[in-house]
Every structure is written in C-alpha cells, then in structure tokens.
Amino acid sequence: DLKQINICPGFIARTLEGNFTTLGRGGSDYTAALFANFYKASVLEIWSDVSGLMTADPRLVTAARVIPQLSYEDALELSHFGAKVIYPPTIQPALEQNIPIIIKNTFKLRDLGTKITSSWEDNSTIKGISSIDEICLLNLSGIGMVGIPNFSARFFQALADRNINVIIITQASSEHTICVGIQSFDREKAVEELHKVFSSEINSGKIDPIEVEQHLSIVALVGSNMKSQVGISGQMFSVLGRNGINIKTIAQGSSERNITVVIEKKHLKKALNALHESFFIEEIKKVNLFIIGMGNVGKAFLEQVSNQQAYLLDKLNMNLVIIGAANSKTMIFDEQGLDPTTFMEDLPKSEVFNQANFLEQMRSLNLRNSIFIDITASATVAEIYEEVLKESISVVTPNKIAATKEYKHYSLLKSLSKKYKSQFLFETNVGAGLPVLSTLSDLVKSGDQIIKIEAVLSGTLNFIFNNYDAHTPFVEVVKLAKKEGYTEPDPRLDLSGEDVMGKILILARESGYQFELDEVMGNSFLPESCQTSENEADFYLKLAADEVHFSKLYQEAQSKGCKLRYVASFEDQKLTTGLSQIGMDHPFYHLEGKDNIVLFYTHRYPEQPLVVKGAGAGAAVTASGIFADVMRVANTQQ
Template sequence: MKVLKFGGSSVRDHHNIKKVLEIITKKSQEDKLAVVVSAFGKTTDNLLKSADLAQGKNEEYLAILNEVEKHHYETIEQLDLKNSSDVIEHVNLQFNQLKTLYKGCYLLEELSPKAKAIISSFGERLSSYIISEAAKTKLNATFKNSQDLIVTDDNYLKAQVDFETTYSNCSTFFSENSHQVVILPGFIAKCYNGQTTTLGRGGSDYTASIYAAAIHAEELQIWTDVSGMFTANPSIVKQAKPIQHISYEEAMEMSHFGAKVIYPPTIQPVREMKIPVLVKNTFEPEQAGTLIALNSDKSSPVKGITYVENISLLTIEGSGMVGMSGVSKRLFEALSDDEINVILITQASSEHTICVGVLEEDAEKAVKSISKKFDNEIDQHKIDPVVVESELSIIAIVGDNMKNHQGLSGKMFSSLGKNNVNIRAIAQGASEKNISAVIKRVDAKKALNTLHEQFFGDNIKQLNLFVTGVGNVGNRFLAQLHQQKEYLHSQLKLNIRVIGISNSTKMYFDEEGVDLENWKELLLNKGESTSLDSFLNRAKQHNLRNSVFVDNTANEEVSKMYQHYLENNIAVVTCNKIACASELNNYKTLKKVSSKFNAPFLFETNVGAGLPIIDTLKNLIASGDRVHKIQAVLSGSLNFVFNNFNDNVTFHDIVAKAQEEGYTEPDPKIDLSGVDVARKILILARESGYELELSDIDNNSFLPQESLNTSNNEEFYKSLTKFENHFQDIYAQANSQNCKLKYVAEFENGKAKVGLQHIPSDHPFYNLEGSDNIVLFFTDRYPIQPLQIKGAGAGADVTASGIFADVIRIANN
C-alpha cells in the first residue's frame, strides 16, 4: 500500500483536482492507496484572516468568508458530481457551522486557540469530502475523517501525536478497509476528549507520514507544485537543480532551514520505519522528483543550500557568565517556558557570550523571558542587558558527506566574503551535516546565489554588469559581449549578464539580463529617467553577487561615483581616465576602498586602449622590478593626426576625421591640448609607485593659446582653421630635418613631461603607424633594451576589447 499526499496548490481549483484524480486513478491500478489532501489553495490562510477580522469586530471578515464559500461551490459545480445536491447540502451545513463560529468571535471579540483550531480545520474537512465524492465517480474510493484515527494532546494549534493509540486506530481501519482508495483530510486530528486539534501549518505532510508509518506503507509520495527538493529555492536561485536522492537527515536539515517543499516533522515517522519518501510534481508527473531514503548518493558533499528569513539574533553576555554553571540551562528554560523556538545557537569558548537565533515575531517575547530569568544578574551588572539584532536571515549548507571533505567551511565563508556578505554568527554541529551562518536579510538572495555558484555551478561563474555609457565604446562593448556569449559559457565557464544600462537621460534594468540584441529599443521605449544616484541606488538594490559597474564615458561626474560603487562591493571597470588622474589622495582612496571591500578597480583602457600596458606594469612591480624611465607615444588620436597631416591637407580636416573615426574624446581639445597624454603618463607613474599630481606634469602644448581657451567644439575647430599656418610651420620644421612629429610622454627621475617632438628615422617611434601607441619601460631588469609594448591604442573596438578584458580579469579573480 502507498500513501499519497496532495498539497494546497495541487488541489487549488477544479482544473488541478482533475489532474490529481488522473494521478490517483493511474496509481490505484498498481496499489491500494491512502490519499491525504490539503485545503484548497490559500483556504486556511483566508479562514484565519477572517477569524482575526471577526475578533476585531471588522465586518470585512464576511466578504472573505463569502469568497471562500463561493470558490467551494464553484469547484463542486465544475467537477460534475453525480450526487452534487447531497454534496452541496453537506458543504452548506459545514459553512453554516463555520459562520456560527465567526459570529461568536465577532460578538465575544475573542479567538481562543481552541476556536482557531476548529476554524482552520474546515479547509481540509471541506476539500477532502469534495475530492472523495469526485473520486467515487471514477474509482472504488471512500472517505475517512482523520479525526477518527489520529489522537493528540490538547495543544490545539500544534498538537503532539499519541502514536501508540493512533497507530492502533490506523492499523484496525486500514486492515478492515476494502476500498482501493481512501481519501483523508490532512492537518486535523482530535485530542482525548474529542476536541478538534491541528498538527501545525504544513501538517498535512505530517498526517501522511503518520499514516505511512502506521500501516508500514511501501512508499510515501508527497505531490506538490515543484519537481522535488532543489539544491536551493528555485524562485531565488534560477540555476537551482532538482535533487534526485537525499537522506532522511539531509531532508530534515533542509526542511528545518527553510526548504518549504516538506514540513519538518514529516520525516521522523517514516524514518523510524525506513519508508522511502518520493517528492513529485502534480503538474509534471513524468519528472523523477526527489527520493528521500535511509542513505543518499555521495556524488556531492553539499546536497543543498537553504535559508530561514526574518530572524532576530539575541546575545546575552557578561563577565559574570564565565565559569557560572547553569547559565545555558536557565536561558533555554526561559525560552521553552514561553514556547519560543530556538533556531540557532552559538557560544564563544570563553563562556562570555551566548547567541540564539529566534523568529523575528518571537524576539520581543524572548527578550522579556530572558530578562526576567536573569534580572538579578543584570541588576548586579554581571550580565549585560539582552542585545537584539533584527532583519537577519540564517543561511545553511547541508550534506551528510560534508564531514569527509576538507575546506567546505573555507569555501563557504570565502565566497561570501568576496561578495561582502557580512556574517554575524556561525553554527556548525559536530556531525558536520550543516554549516549555518547568520547574515543580513537583504544579503540573503546574493548569499544563496553565491553559495550555489560555489557548490553547484558546474564551474560556471556569473557576472552581473551595470553599464553606463552606450555611445561608440559602450555600443561596441555590448556587441562584443553578445557575440562572445556562447564562447564565454563553453570555453571560459562564464555567464556574463548585463543587468542595467544607461545613457545620459535614460536607464533600463532587467534582473534576468538585458536582451543584448534589442537593448537600444528597450532603453528607448522602456527606459526610465536616470541620474548618477538613481543608477547607483538601483545597482545597490539588486544586491547581486559578482557585480561590476562599467563606465564607458569620459565624464568627471561619473568618475566621482566610483567610491560609492566600491564601498558597496561593486567592482569598477572604466576607460575614463579622470579618476585615476585626479588628486593623488582620491587615487589612493579608490585603491584603499577597492582593497577594503574586496571590489576590483580596473582601468587597463586608461592607457593604450586594449593594449596590456597597465597589467604588464603591475606584474613588473608585483614581481619586484622597479621602473626608472618611461618613454611613450600614448595618444592614438595625436599619432593618427600627425601621421596623416602634411602640406596637402588642413590640420582642421585631419582632426575632424580623427574624431569622426572615434580616435579622439568627444571633446578633441582634451587630446590635442596634451591633457589626455599627461593623464596617461601620470597614471603610469603612479602605478610604478611614484606620487605625482597632474600639475607636476610639464605639458608643452603645440596649440595656440586662443585654441586652448575655446569653450566648445565649434569654436575650437574655427581656431584650428585660423591658425592653419601655425600648424603647417610645425610640419615644415620637422619635415626639413627628415623627422616625424610625435607627441611623446616621458618619465624619468621622478619627473614627467609631455610634448611634441621631432623623431629621427633611427628612433623606435619613427615608424609608429596610424593610431598605434608604444611604451618603453626601462627598469632594473630592462636597463638598456627596454620592455616594449606596441599596438593599436585608440578606437571604439580596441577600447571596448580592453574593457572586455578587464571584466574577464574580474571573473578569473
């Protein structure tokens, strides 16, 4: 014989009930069945909500009750019951009784536990009767009230079962039963004097387990709306996977710590009888589901990651606790006396502190209980007043085989630490089947996804990007991400999602990942108004693991936001040079904040676009080398300009072409004034370990002062036309000496300068073509023949590829 239990979502309406009857029909062809059903979905919640309203003399209780009644009658009608008039008469009698109870609550303004148990029992009493009548039209089925079989004490709302009497009742009934299918209500029972009791919310699972144990069933099947127990809550962790095989102990641990697929007490009766439990999906019955049995497979040391929300952490501490016997006993007695469930316990080895985790709703009562128990010690300052921290969650990894694998705790806490998830308390049992940590509730989603990626990610790491600036560089960056998506996943084991994008006026977010084929349309048509603060706040609100802010702008105000992102454990990748070339204290602060909050700050594209200049320099310094001298052509735009400028073209036209092809900043004066190059050599000097300010860079500009003083691009280009003879003279002087014009940056002996130079034909810079950059590092290891890096140093594509490379560096960190 098998026992099947169907939850509230499985019997929510007539559509679902018909699916349930199909399953029962198929299963009954193989075995005799005891079928336990819950109330129709949300019925019990609505009954209790109505009762609370009635107690408060709020007549809105009638509206809710009428909706419940209407739903039951509609279900009867849709199920096409042959004797529907008898069924309606029976259900009508039940609702009349229920209305009488509500009227009493309303008049007396009282809702006792006894009344609450009776009211909440009606959901299962109604559903089981209606479903049994529907089953009789198709099967050899009968109805049996669980209150005739399950006997409990008089704790009305969470009754304790008298197993000896209950098992005897069940054995007698089922041995005499001749029907192929018996339909029974879950959740409800009766105490010794015949009064209605309930087995606690979720008690229908427990009911089914009791029957399975009582009749030594071949199997207990729990039918719900998910395909078994998952490695994590699939509504929070999209990558969660069904667990095929799990042990009783693992299932108990996971259900205790928030896995809502199965009610925690359910496991104990079947575990004692070694009856396997199969968790199945009513709506996808072909799915394998999860088998809960004596032993689990040992393919993975961690079987699941789960959590409990709305936790308060109570701390009792004081020097008077050290060496004082009986403190723990008195503490837990106080909580037990007031029926407060302790979810987590941790105690320092110094005996100076004990922490307990309780549900937030019990925190105030718990503080009063503890304070009363230790009032003398608190008055004498031997023990401090109880400290309460709320808005917390407990997150736990569970697995029977964890004790045989080293380093799991390290992996758990390291991965949480990298994502700036602060741990308030830790608990680990000696059996090592559970490692629990108390964290902020707002970090629970991030923590669950972080741990799932660590233990179940198939080595796939997910990065979540927030991208500001979708012009030339940003556009190419998003295109490269889209193009390389499959390669990143298959070859580098990376899943990179763009969660948010913004331009100067709009922003658009999608936590599942912005569609990179249609991001322009989405931003245009569905984007909302943006600001620097609002974009930051949305990124913070998402609170996702492995978050990266990508700045594709050249905007100073955007660069001022970096510290805020880093302080929220959001990495920063930028091609914007302003931050790293700002005041030295700001540069140092960004570096310190990056280190403190474990949030990478990468800016490879600040110098040389996609060339690995900064990364190479960092590796030199990290390996103990010292930089003495740097010579470089660092402006792809200026190199392009002077490689193409001659006496046959105007300087104005060449600069305009450079801007058109994306080689210059939006304001080309930044490039031509030498400020951009000065920033770059400053960044290289700082990364080499030297402390310089931008004002320390000697900038020998070739532009006339009038050009430098212009306030917009239109004025700037007019000035270039006005001073065309000046630029032609510069070209003629170089040409007469058989030299080429190169804008060179130099750093030596702690000093730096930038300016236009005549480069002779035997110089390494002479044959530098197009928009290429070149850097020569003279170091302890490269004193005469410098380390040379050369290649394309400007353009949207190469800059975007450099940003892409920095994102990959973060992923590989």
C-alpha cells in the same frame, strides 16, 4: 484490488483528554509516515504540489532544481532550515524502519521527484542551500558570565518555558557571550522572559541587557559529503564576502552536515544566488552589468557582448547580462536583462536619466556579481565610484578622471575596492585595449622596479602626425581623426596634451609612486592662440589660421630625417610630455596609424626594455579593453 486500500484522515487527531484537534503543518505527511512505520511499508510516497526537494528556494533562486536523491540526514537538515516540502517529524518514522520516502508532484506525474534513503553512491559535496528569511538574534553577554556555571541552562530554560524554538546557537570560547537565533515573532516574549530571569544580574551590572538584532535571515549549506572536505567553509565565506554580505554569526555541528550563517535579510536573495552558482558548478554564472555611456565606444561594447554571449555560455558557463543602461538623457532597467541588440531602440522612450536614481537602482536591486561600467568622460559620473565600490560593485572604466584626481582620492578608491571586495579597473585609461596597465601590474607584483618609462600614449596625436604632410591643412587632419573616432569628444583635450599628461601620471602611480597632475611638465606644441579657444568651432578656426606654425614643425623634422611624436616620459622622479623629433634608430620612428607604444625599463629590463605596442585609439579596441576588464572581474568572482 481496491479492497486492500485503506483510506484514513491525515491531520485530524485526538488529545490525551479525548478532544478532537489537528496535527498542524505537515500533519498528513506525519500520519502517513506513522502508518508506513507500523506496517513496515516498502516505500512512503508523499504527493504534493512540487516536484521534490529543491537545491534552493525557487522563489528566490530561479536556477534551483530538484534534488533527485538524498539521505535522511540531509533531508532533516534541509527541512529544519526552511525547506517546507517535507515536515521534519515525517522523516523519523521512515528512518527507523529504513523506508524510502519519495516526494512526487500531483500535477506533474512524469517528474521523477526526490527519493530519500539511507545511503547511495553520491559524489556531490553540497546537496542544497536552505534558508529562513525572518529571524532575530538574542545576545546575552557580560563579564559576570565568565566561569560561572548555570547561565546557559537558565538561558535556554527561560526560552523553553515560553515555548520558543531556538534555531541556531553560538557561544564564545571565553564564555563571555551566548547568541541564539529565533523566529522574529517570538522576539518580544523572549526578551521579556530573559529580562525577568536575569533581572538581578542585569541590575547589578554583572551582565548586559539582552541585545536584539532584527531583520536577519539564515542561510545553510547542507550535504553529508561536506564531512572532512577541505575548503567548503572558506569558499562559502569568500563568495559572500566578494558580494559585500557581512556574516553576523556562524554555526557548524560536529556532524559537519551543514554550515549555517546569519546575514541581513536584505541580502538573502543575493546570497542564495551567489552560493548556488558557486557550489553547483554546472550552473551558469550570471554577471550583472550596469552601463552609463552609449556613444561610439558604448555601442561597440554592446556589439562585442552580443557577439560573444554564445561563446561565454558554451565555454565558461557565464552569462553577461545588462541590467541597467543610460546615456546623458535617459536610462532603462530590467532585472531579467536587456537585449544588447535592441534595447537602444527603447532607451529614448525610457525614464529621464538621473545619476542619483541610477545609483539607487543598482543599490536596491542588490544583485550578485555586479559591475558598473562608466564609458563617459564625465567628471560627474566619476564622482559616484566611491559609493558604487562601497556596495561591493566593481567599477570598470575608460574614464581617466578618477585615476588622475588628487592622489588621496585615487588611493581612497583603491582602498575601498579592497575593503569591500570589489575591483576598480581602468586598463583602457592608457593605451585603449592594449595590456599596458596589466603588464605594469604584473611587473610590480612580481617584485620588479620601474626605472624609466618612455611612451607614445596618444593614438590621436600619432594618427595626426602620421597623416600630416604640410600639403593637407593640419586642421583637416584633426577633423579626420575625430571623424574616425580617434579623438576625445572634444579634440582640444588631445591636442593640448592634457590627455597624455593624465596617462603618464597613471603609469607613474601604478608603478608605486605618488604624484599629482600638476607635477607633470607638459610642453604644448600648439601656438598660444589655439590654447585659449572658446569652443571646438573656434579651435578649428585658430588651427587653420596657424597653419604656418604646424607646417614649420613638420618641415624642421623632415629636414633632419625625423618624424614628429608626442612623447611622455618618467625618469629620475620627473614626469614630462611634449613633441619630439624622433630619428630612424628609435622604436618610436616606425609607429604607424594610431599606434601607441610603451617602453618599460626596469631592474630586469635595464637595457632592452619590455615593449607594449599596438593600436591605441578607436571605439572597437577601447571596447575590447573594457570587455577584458569585465572578464577579469567576472573570473575573480568565480
């Protein structure tokens, strides 16, 4: 019956003096709540242009969703900390009469919206994550405050006199400081008033001038079920810390309905997304990848990511997203993600590669759960690891240069990864996809001590000596190894033994010992002429010219019933590499194809060593090792 419907203005009001005015933001909702209270209505419906209160600001968190139901108290907390769907005073009149509030979308009538009531059956710990994007902190501090009453009262009265709303308050138990958060637009008048009120104490040195920190944001976890729930604060701080987000100040009321932190504004989007993924477990976790290096291994890695995406989404709720990629000539970025199956077609048409610009793009995007993957052999690319780790972006790489530089630099990268809660992983530096370094790490972490390491660490050299029979020229076998993708881009690095020297150095360092590369004794099997080649083509010519040398090495081993293996060892504080004749009774004798093998002799394995064996070269196995490191980082970011 339309005659029973009353229609009245919403935000039009009258002052005590009888003048017309408006109620300001949320005025119509507040008026409706007052009428609902007066008439003791059965329900209060608020129709808006959104479908209800959201788990986070949808402008910053694309995965945010509508909260179907929450308590009056949780709604008050969310609205206080920035949720603009409902105005805080609107809730109080409905709460007094226990009137349910339903928020609906005028343009999406079928959406269920959000229902706000006193209580219901709910097991979720966190209802939402709210934020205020532009605040500043005011710090009043000084030794003269300790034990002196009335400082707090004067401080807050000064702000109240200028109609400045305080959003967050913290005070040290020593009474040495008081810190409050206010809206940034109130900063100047707040500082002016506080300096006036405390001028005598500031001039006498009893307290310091008001300290102001700007360009900050508030993030608040809200949920009535947080009360007495162990680990919520720790989880929040851990998630922020792993993403390189420093917390300026923390507050939690005795009701335990919210935990509030202040962070730098530039990190707000990253913080909200990281927390949303962490606390709403049904959400898909996004792991952001930045890749330099699109050679054979890089392409194999892209193929593996593409093939595994459906599995990761289905089984682990995880989405690996390639945000940026580059080769030596061009680079391409897309914050929404590059298609690993097609973006290589667009890469040649993209912007010119510049390493500094690539780093700046990673820094400016400031995405959570980020991993930088270097799939090159470039010393120049390895130089940026330090800056990458400082941005709390983990580094995964098969590039051995960083891990074999001066021990001081190697140690620095390790310490930076700890300091900035990132990871520096290089499993594929030794043994391609074999779990060599992870096995060694487990031994060391569990308290075992490495006594001796014997290893065949070059899949390339093993392939060459398994296929060379003195009938096919040695140089042709080397060319075949490169064609099959088993060598470094320049095979001279493999045949010189430098690659193996770097690998045994890494094994020694990861065992807990301090060595430099020049302490590795490398015994080359190449004739002197081949060691001074000008380029790869010249190297092949000299290998062909010295075929007699290689044939002699083979024949000598054959005459003794042995096989040639390029062996690396660590024993008695000595690191050595060189070509050896291996008899049938040794584990190295039966190595096939491009296999690697590592024997770990430890206090727990003194006679029968712990053995890691398998394919140690090739694009696919190296890519799988990179993938494994990426997953290690992603799983520790959970």
